[in-house]
Amino acid sequence: MREVIALIRMNKIQRTKEALAEAGYPCLTATLAYGRGKQRGLYITPLGNVKPDSKRAAIRFIPKRMLNIVVDNESIPEVVETIMQVNRTGMIGDGRIFVCPIEDAVRIRTGERGDEAL
Numbered sequence: 001m002r003e004v005i006a007l008i009r010m011n012k013i014q015r016t017k018e019a020l021a022e023a024g025y026p027c028l029t030a031t032l033a034y035g036r037g038k039q040r041g042l043y044i045t046p047l048g049n050v051k052p053d054s055k056r057a058a059i060r061f062i063p064k065r066m067l068n069i070v071v072d073n074e075s076i077p078e079v080v081e082t083i084m085q086v087n088r089t090g091m092i093g094d095g096r097i098f099v100c101p102i103e104d105a106v107r108i109r110t111g112e113r114g115d116e117a118l
Contacts, residue, residue, distance in 0.1 A: 001102040001115065004079050006067040007033060008087045008095040013065045019086045020069070025079055027118070029068040034061035037093065064095065070102055072115050 008016060013030060020028065071079055080097055087094055107117040 001070060001105060001118070002073055002076050003100045003102050004067075004069045004071065004076065004083070005098040005100065006069075006083050006087075006095060007035070007064045007097075008067065008083070009089075009093065010063050010065055012087050013067075016067065016083060016086045019082050020079070023078060023082045025069060025071060025075070025082075027069070031066045031068075033064045033066040035064060036061055037096075062093065070105060070118060072118065 006016075017028070017030075020026065067083075069079060076099055080099065083097055104113060105115075105117040106113050
């Protein structure tokens with residue numbers, strides 16, 4: 001089992017959920033996240049203008065959605081590709097995908113473990 005953690009743009013959440021459901025992966029957890037990447041966030045001027053090269057204003061974190069999806073090992077390439085297809089714009093801020101190992105899973109209601117708990 002693996003956990004796919006995807007940090008995506010706020011406006012891409014609905015289409016990403018739909019694409020994953022169409023691919024057979026309807027189960028996920030979505031949370032609001034704030035962060036910044038290599039561009040170090042956005043610089044906001046006192047007048048509210050966004051200037052990525054200005055050093056005089058405060059750095060702001062950028063709102064994102066964080067998706068957590070636990071799937072079997074064989075499904076990883078399809079899930080990652082689906083997320084990439086929906087979210088790739090070619091612009092800075094498209095997001096990141098992390099794939100992490102999961103040692104075990106337990107369904108509380110039935111006590112099922114491992115892949116059966118998914």
